[in-house]
Amino acid sequence: MKIIVCVKQVPDTSGKVAVNPDGTLNRASMAAITNPDDLNAVEAALVLKEQTGAEIIVVSMGPPPAEGMLREVMARGVDRAILVSAREFGGSDTYATSQILAAAIDTIGVEKDDIVMCGRQAIDGDTAQVGPQIAEKLGLPQVSYAAEITKDGDTITVKRMLEDGYMTIKVKTPCLITCIKELNTPRYMSVGGVFECYSKPYEIFDYNTLKDHRFIDKDTIGLSGSPTNILTSFTPPQKGAGMMLEGADKATCEKLAGIMAAKHMI
Numbered sequence: 382m383k384i385i386v387c388v389k390q391v392p393d394t395s396g397k398v399a400v401n402p403d404g405t406l407n408r409a410s411m412a413a414i415t416n417p418d419d420l421n422a423v424e425a426a427l428v429l430k431e432q433t434g435a436e437i438i439v440v441s442m443g444p445p446p447a448e449g450m451l452r453e454v455m456a457r458g459v460d461r462a463i464l465v466s467a468r469e470f471g472g473s474d475t476y477a478t479s480q481i482l483a484a485a486i487d488t489i490g491v492e493k494d495d496i497v498m499c500g501r502q503a504i505d506g507d508t509a510q511v512g513p514q515i516a517e518k519l520g521l522p523q524v525s526y527a528a529e530i531t532k533d534g535d536t537i538t539v540k541r542m543l544e545d546g547y548m549t550i551k552v553k554t555p556c557l558i559t560c561i562k563e564l565n566t567p568r569y570m571s572v573g574g575v576f577e578c579y580s581k582p583y584e585i586f587d588y589n590t591l592k593d594h595r596f597i598d599k600d601t602i603g604l605s606g607s608p609t610n611i612l613t614s615f616t617p618p619q620k621g622a623g624m625m626l627e628g629a630d631k632a633t634c635e636k637l638a639g640i641m642a643a644k645h646m647i
């Protein structure tokens with residue numbers, strides 16, 4: 382059994398976010414971190430490895446410095462890492478990104494007992510499209526927003542988080558699951574893991590590795606293969622301070638109704 386986890390290196394947007402004059406993110410000025418939801422996916426894979434002995438392979442598409450992030454997840458207990466990296470892949474939108482990652486995962490091979498895991502969402506792109514798109518391309522059943530995962534033979538039970546509650550879904554392997562932060566608390570690297578991570582298998586899938594795959598074509602990858610284009614991007618203006626009304630008495634309610642009526646909200 383294999384668990385293939387997609388991890389993305391993202392700029393740390395929890396601090397000051399720097400924006401270039403053209404509106405794009407100034408990634409060079411921000412620290413690079415592992416996308417938080419992806420660490421939850423790695424942790425879920427490590428728990429399943431403890432239960433089943435599965436092999437965990439992480440896959441990331443990005444520039445060569447992403448190796449540091451991949452070594453770090455190997456220090457947490459991941460067995461093998463693959464960096465998908467080539468000039469031809471640059472400028473990819475979510476469609477092209479999932480096309481390339483699906484080709485990489487298909488090249489690794491998805492067999493009957495295997496699970497593909499992603500984070501729900503990357504904190505820079507924020508689209509939550511890549512996981513579901515990979516599943517569609519590989520013809521895998523998918524369950525998103527996993528807050529709890531249990532495995533019994535080839536059946537995986539996933540508790541999905543919804544806006545107003547939970548939904549429990551049973552799915553057979555092979556399948557793709559996207560993970561959210563409520564799923565678990567990611568473990569730290571162990572000292573032994575840090576020593577071992579540099580002797581674990583680390584591979585690069587470049588353009589030549591994937592160019593003959595049926596998903597890879599100049600019309601489906603990179604800037605030219607991306608059906609969406611960013612026309613403009615901007616930081617929304619700060620909202621003004623809100624108004625607080627306290628109390629549930631008649632006078633407060635009438636005041637609230639008056640304010641809302643004046644703004645044509647009621």
Ligand SMILES: Cc1cc2nc3c(=O)[nH]c(=O)nc-3n(C[C@H](O)[C@H](O)[C@H](O)COP(=O)(O)OP(=O)(O)OC[C@H]3O[C@@H](n4cnc5c(N)ncnc54)[C@H](O)[C@@H]3O)c2cc1C
Pocket residue numbers: 387388389390416418419440441442443471472473474475476478479482498499500501502503504505506507508509510511512607609610611
């Ligand atoms: C119109 C458009 C144009 C873009 N142009 C560029 C560009 O020119 N250059 C550029 O660098 N970026 C570009 N991007 C951003 C790039 O497409 C996204 O970073 C990428 O597609 C992932 O989308 P996301 O961040 O929304 O991921 P989400 O869909 O939110 O990610 C969900 C999950 O998918 C997996 N995942 C996502 N991306 C990767 C990855 N790279 N490796 C491994 N796993 C991953 C992770 O598990 C992640 O948690 C563009 C995006 C759009 C929408």
